[in-house]
């Protein structure tokens with residue numbers, strides 16, 4: 001199955017729903033980042049969570065889901081946009097705790113820290129909102145984040161289900177949210193169905209997206225759109241050059257003279273960039289030139 005995000009609407013009850021499947025991305029990034037099982041489980045949950053929150057944003061806005069936690073995972077970061085592009089990393093890649101997977105994930109997060117969502121607008125301004133972590137699943141923290149930050153009735157679930165020997169058989173998220181003038185009681189009922197295990201059971205049965213929504217929120221839904229969700233990193237040599245200019249012309253000159261090169265690893269996709277001394281000196285020359293040119297100073 002291709003990883004995808006589905007959007008559905010319940011016109012008569014005034015609800016919207018999102019379903020995301022990110023199993024392929026979770027398995028691919030386990031290899032990419034070399035994640036031990038508990039780290040991989042939590043990163044999968046983080047990918048699904050960020051895909052849901054990202055899909056709620058307007059065009060050209062993106063979100064950063066940031067977890068900073070006291071447990072051995074230490075934290076994770078996922079960048080997501082409404083077009084279904086995801087990228088991220090885990091701070092503690094080597095966490096593999098014994099026991100049942102979701103209990104291990106709670107232990108890996110530990111009891112303290114923050115879950116934050118940074119909304120980044122197209123013009124570069126941003127807005128951060130956070131909740132303190134308790135000893136809970138990532139989903140529990142995200143539910144509290146929705147209550148505190150969005151103030152819209154929301155039913156939410158993140159699920160990682162094994163398939164045979166594969167612990168990341170299915171990695172999925174579901175969100176049911178009330179639209180203005182929508183039916184709040186229907187969201188509460190969806191929450192109860194989720195707590196009773198309806199989402200996990202429907203996933204287990206291999207239900208398509210609309211079936212997953214109906215399993216927790218009843219009939220009468222219309223599928224609005226489906227889109228691909230993919231792991232895409234926007235890093236490039238140009239961005240690396242830009243980052244290096246933060247050292248200032250003197251700093252770049254120093255680097256060329258002492259180390260002889262600049263090496264940068266992208267933390268999202270592990271692309272490795274090298275700027276050789278010649279290129280650093282050229283960068284330095286252009287930086288000094290730009291500074292001397294009147295009218296460019298501001």
Ligand SMILES: [Zn+2]
Nearest residue numbers: 233235266269
């Ligand atoms: Zn990259």
